[in-house]
Amino acid sequence: MIQELVDQRLVIVTGKGGVGKTTIATALALQSARDGKRTLICEVNTKERVTHLLGKPEVGAELTSLDENLWAVNVRPQEALREYALMILKFESIYSAVFENRLVRYFLRFIPSLQELVMLGKILYHLKEKKSDGSWRFDRIVVDAPATGHAITFLSVPQVLLDTVPPGPLANEAKWMRDMLTDPKTTGVVLVSLPEELPVNETIELHEALTKRVQMTVSVVVINGFITPRFDEPTPGLPPGLATLAHEHTARAALSETSRQKLATLGLPVRLVQKLFLPEFGRAAIESIATSLEGRK
Secondary structure (H helix, E strand, O other): OOHHHOOOOEEEEEEOOOOOHHHHHHHHHHHHHHOOOOEEEEEEOOOOOHHHHOOOOOOOOOOEEEEOOEEEEEEOHHHHHHHHHHHHHOOHHHHHHHHOOHHHHHHHOOOOOHHHHHHHHHHHHHHHOEOOOOOEOOOEEEEEOOOHHHHHHHHHHHHHHHHHOOOOHHHHHHHHHHHHHHOOOOEEEEEEEOOOHHHHHHHHHHHHHHHHHOOOOEEEEEEEEEOOOOOOOOOOOOOHHHHHHHHHHHHHHHHHHHHHHHHHOOOOOEEEEEOOOOOOOOHHHHHHHHHHHHOOO
């Protein structure tokens, strides 16, 4: 596992949409499982991609084993509400009488951020879940969190509830969630960026929002699709087509380095994932990225 995350049981991966956060989350989960940690990777109410990247059938809302030490789930609001309510109420008959009542369901719509609450609650429930021998059911949970703005909303839900609901069971649950998310010994955030101006700027803004507004600890920044220079200077005598490609590569490598330097100003470790030029992006790519994130050759 990435050195900065070896002790964290909850790893939250986020970034601007399209930067490859699901790819990085999947690689981190695979890496964790290879290290012998019982690992659960959670996608949050989205079109499933983790299983596709690993060459497995979709799993939906049911926790499903993918590999040795690796499980996956797609956390969705409807199923999460039922599961989360049953965790609290314990009896399915009570759940049916309360949450399947049409009038109750109507008023549930007005609870602030209810969908985010139950999805986050389900994820954190699995974090504290234990086996019969007293050991953790999962040693580590990796969350492929929503992108930037939605991620801030999603992770802010416990504090929002604490600020709006009266003291009671819901407030107690929200406090427990907030404490888990903001405890640096338990939770680490991974910010993913591409080596481009807009994603880099958004990553810096996301870092500020998470650390100041949500008060979470960002552990590491990953630059996905980094390009390393291949030429000290343009090679003379190349055919026009190759010369153009060499020039473009040099320019993109320079942008990658500029991006690295800018993100380094956050004062965090910056891990580089080299851009992969592959005909298909699947399990082989994920395994390659997992190895590079761990620093193995």
